[in-house]
Amino acid sequence: MTTYYVDPANGNNSNSGTSLNDAFEDLMPVEVDGKVNLQAGDVVKVRDTAVMYPPSKPTWWQTSGTADNPIVIEAYENESPIIDCSKYDGTHGLDLLGTQHMVFRGLEIRNAGKNAVRCNGTDGQDARECLFEDLHIHHYGQNSQWAGNGIIFYGKSFDHVVRNVVAHHGSTGGGSDGFYVGGSSGAGRGGGHRYENCVAYLNADDGFDFYDADPKHPNVMVNCVAHHNGHDGMGTTGDGNGFKVGGPDFETGNNVLKRCVAYKNDERGFNTNGARVPNEFYNCTSWDNGSYGYHFSGSADNVVRNCASFDNDKSDVESLWNADSAYNSWDLGISNPEFETTDPSSDNFLRPKDSSPLVDAGTDVGLDYAGDAPDLGAIRSEDSINTSEPEPTSPTAALKFNDGTQHVSPVGVRYYDGSQWVATSLKVMMDGGFVEAFGKVPYDGSSTDGSTSDGSTTDDSTSDGSTSGGSTTILEDFTNGLGNYVGDVSSFSIVSAPSVRGNAGLLYDKTGSDKLILRDSPSTTVVQDTTYRANIYAHSGGNYGKVYFFANGSSWSDVSGYAIEYDTNKTVSPQFKLLRLDNGSLTVLDEVSVSPKLEEWMDVEFTPKSDGSIVARLYDASGSEVASVSANDTTYTSGTYGFGCNNPKVSFDYLREV
Template structure:
């Protein structure tokens, strides 16, 4: 396997080029919250609080709040809707930690706290978690069921982020009526080893299923350094990862997207259905667009493209990725300053197999990809081409499971056929695709 980011950085996490110590509780106070707790209790392990809101009122930079296993059910937001298009929060995290001393809201080891928002009845847009603070670390939480209770809006959100330098680790986001996690603004946020799946928005102003992505980042200019690493998105009714309207650079690495664009757990068509939608500004040219990067990632069996430029206005970097049985695997549709459709993208060491391989490649900077090299592709080039089991349990350190699927077989002619783009590799040259043999 290629020396993937989740392993390379097991001792250190890198955000925007600066190393940050790997997650472990620093010196600070420790508090506890449990579904059976009381906010009038002491907040100790023996006498836990009941709510994250109360924990935030007490916690300071460097403190850790352990969330015990069980279901935390919500039936209303923390304020009333001012209108049918208002936005309200079930949980607001607006108190910041500091550099090196985040406020940690972590699952208690070996337990799963489940935040179930399916009974929230407020008649406007709902955020399960609204993270407006900085230097906050959420780890090991399950977030599900955030509803959209009218059809006046596009979607609601499992977790909405507008703060900076936050970490979202080992999250399981599912069955929300909108994106599982959405970075609206802020820079330096890291989404690490998290899953977002089975999200579907039946009640939206732009059509059922058209807005429930797995992950989204639509940030404004001046907020670089947002990273998705080791994440998976599947069976979301719209796209797996969506960077439309992102005016600051985003990096996606070592991530997988499959079966997006369908009603969850079916093959019934729904929204757009791209695995990785790498930007764009609503089909219009903008002069201040941002360049994004995706590397060491896999897209397969998505309704539309595996990797899609989406009318982006400048060339993104697509390095060491695998597209399998998408329609097409790589679609580099861009737009120039005159508003004309052009191919835009820097592509190296990518592998496209089955489905439709490529579209809109004319004008791109593409070389050392499987379709450039004249190599013959067949199932025999791979250890397995199975599309089952990609949602298997993660490894004990939270990294992606090691599967044989879409990894090159011994003796494959795709081994050592790439070119050095600054990513780790073994042998004479990089292999093609997301996994190094």
């Protein structure tokens, strides 16, 4: 039994991997056909010193531990390693084929072209009894017509445990689910999986989808949540079920759901979807879904006890003739549940008040309860629900941002890895009394929500990853698309990579003359005596990118205001310019020659002052100042911001006040 170490920043795959000082760089040495043939009891510990960008999909073929000595791939100590799959577009994130008794724990997996985690059987060996625990999986299915799930168990894949896993932002409309179990007559069908404390949201199809699962191997879901499924937030749409536990093409069903919650999904909260074998629902809650709370289609008498359903758009329950229904809110004629709150950001979300008719209204189904009888629904009157992340198993601090109407979570916490901003987890360092987020910031246990008066979000990071001591107001990270822009909007697109914050960046990838977009609403006025920063990514073969301020107009031909131009074409000189535009006519106020750096995020900073001076600076990915330009000009003192390009290919992201 050997422990191996992976250190993306300091390791090398020519090392032995058996110590922190002799670590591997990525997972390639411990994959199939790697230099290490993992054996039962071996452990691979992955550090978070930098984002890991595997050059090809990490694959394990018929790799097997034992029940007593599994093979473990996990985060080192309390670190939060990130595996970014964007370097090998169009394929799976982690590919597990015929694996048995493996553990994957504490990892963040993002930007997979197809499935983030695929665990299939092979002709030679079933996949069996693997554990997936404390994983954050997101932004998958971006380059696939069908396969785009968070975790998929397909074919002869049996008896896995998925615990404390969040799966969100699946972009394949026809088949992007948070968690999927399926198969075919050729590949076979599996099941027998157990999901505990898992959350699925913003998946373009369904949250949990067991369309082709084998009813001979029942799947069990306990304390799981599905919300806002049916769209990915970027325009891709699909079925929109929270929990889909059947399919009409095979004999399906026989799944068990206990204390699960479905809310604000585009269509149904819980859908049996033509299942021919009864499913069982105990103490589940469906609220505010786009059509039905529960839809019992098919030919099975689904067992439903102690469940609650309210405020769904079409009806709270449909096709009740396919259900053995008793002690549910609709059976008892309860119309007002008297929830403490329907605010998902609250710890009391969907929790019944003490006076609620849901309290003590159920029957004993073998689940724990307090009082004279079980309550109806997933959340007992003494409980609360976590709607965004798995329940933490160690001390945790939480941040919430204001989205303009309410404080919401989760919030992305990011650090600078030397070339770009990347997401990480928020951790409490109990020995030092610090919250580790953008460096170590003193934390005394008090609450600071980071919101500004206008609902925008703030952080304390600077371009080099240190903390500035002040706050940063994020004006644009493109997660809400381009609906608030005017100009040549169709010439730009929102892409998941490259991006600085989260998984949305602005890309200009057209051939032709100058194009621009200007922010139209809301609250977009650039303010004097304020410093702004934006990131520009110079793709190979691109020409230039512009960041506009104090701008007015709707196209290149009529725009007035100022712009900072960074020329990414090495044959153009000077490359860094401060410009004034007068109804489309261009005047160079100052310029300087620099050597453009391709395929890396640069930082453009500008400060328009009330005395008429304008200063702009260019920083490289390490945070070092590369160039500066300045001028005195008072022609324009008000207007919005925007972005412009000429010829492909230039990216922008993360405009903020600093």
